[in-house]
Amino acid sequence: MTTIACSPDVEDPADRCGEAACPGGEVCDRSGATPACLDATADDDGDGLTNAEDLCPRLAGAPQFDKDADGIGDACDRCPIAPPAATPDTDGDEVDGVCDPDPELPGNRIVAFSGFRAATPGWTLPAGWAITGGDLVATVPGVSAGLLAIPIVGTNHVAIEASYRIDALATTGTPSITTIARDRRPAGTTLMQCGVAKIDTTERVQVSTDVDSANAVGMGLFDSAALYRLGFLIDGGQTGCAVVVNATNTKSTSARGGGEQMTEAGLDVGNATARFQWILVVAR
Numbered sequence: 669m670t671t672i673a674c675s676p677d678v679e680d681p682a683d684r685c686g687e688a689a690c691p692g693g694e695v696c697d698r699s700g701a702t703p704a705c706l707d708a709t710a711d712d713d714g715d716g717l718t719n720a721e722d723l724c725p726r727l728a729g730a731p732q733f734d735k736d737a738d739g740i741g742d743a744c745d746r747c748p749i750a751p752p753a754a755t756p757d758t759d760g761d762e763v764d765g766v767c768d769p770d771p772e773l774p775g776n777r778i779v780a781f782s783g784f785r786a787a788t789p790g791w792t793l794p795a796g797w798a799i800t801g802g803d804l805v806a807t808v809p810g811v812s813a814g815l816l817a818i819p820i821v822g823t824n825h826v827a828i829e830a831s832y833r834i835d836a837l838a839t840t841g842t843p844s845i846t847t848i849a850r851d852r853r854p855a856g857t858t859l860m861q862c863g864v865a866k867i868d869t870t871e872r873v874q875v876s877t878d879v880d881s882a883n884a885v886g887m888g889l890f891d892s893a894a895l896y897r898l899g900f901l902i903d904g905g906q907t908g909c910a911v912v913v914n915a916t917n918t919k920s921t922s923a924r925g926g927g928e929q930m931t932e933a934g935l936d937v938g939n940a941t942a943r944f945q946w947i948l949v950v951a952r
């Protein structure tokens with residue numbers, strides 16, 4: 669195996685090695701810390717897919733899904749929501765680019781990701797929620813009741829991010845889209861939430877923690893033509909919540925608290941139909 673220096677080709681994300689091609693008969697695997705040239709016809713991980721066919725050629729049996737279409741499979745992608753950044757993983761913790769909430773601090777790890785290509789074992793899809801065409805579609809005509817709960821390791825430093833579109837709003841009630849962190853214990857459940865809500869004509873981003881809550885008024889948070897990202901960062905003493913509209917327009921708020929260890933991440937929808945593209949959970 670040859671290790672070569674190659675940079676991602678931003679104009680052609682499917683090109684695994686950009687301008688610096690591997691020698692003839694080899695393909696470049698960019699999933700590792702350093703891109704590697706692999707024999708195209710060999711099967712390094714022995715899972716029956718040749719290196720040329722395998723989106724994770726060094727991770728046996730990985731599902732062949734690639735949400736961001738950068739040639740690196742979701743299961744071995746250091747940032748499954750964006751092509752490799754121009755600057756590499758600066759802190760060397762194998763979480764790269766926009767996926768690393770602490771790019772200068774090692775120790776982050778991707779604990780859950782789904783691009784909703786298939787149902788994931790251990791997840792619970794409530795009534796009205798369905799995986800279809802690479803989206804998770806939540807049709808919740810009434811009060812907020814849907815919840816997709818993803819088991820995560822206990823941590824009080826966790827980032828939960830989700831991409832979604834609004835398909836429709838109910839004609840009555842309060843539409844809301846929420847990311848959730850939860851910890852179930854015998855003495856009761858700790859629930860923390862970050863999301864957007866539309867109360868009459870007022871739209872706002874809001875966060876609640878184990879000890880506090882806060883909100884900020886924004887507009888354009890329920891536009892069916894927009895692409896949204898919700899970002900929820902729980903970090904011990906301070907918890908942040910932001911919604912990004914069409915990759916630029918950010919509304920955010922934060923609240924004290926978040927000291928509890930969370931064991932589940934999830935999504936919630938009320939009085940709306942929302943179409944999620946992916947969910948990413950990164951803990952430290």
Ligand SMILES: [Ca+2]
Pocket residue numbers: 711712713714715716717718719722724725
């Ligand atoms: Ca293989």
Ligand SMILES: [Ca+2]
Pocket residue numbers: 734735736737738739740741742745747748
């Ligand atoms: Ca990828």
Ligand SMILES: [Ca+2]
Pocket residue numbers: 757758759760761762763764765768770771776
């Ligand atoms: Ca990193």
Ligand SMILES: [Ca+2]
Pocket residue numbers: 759761763768769770771772773774775776
């Ligand atoms: Ca980091």
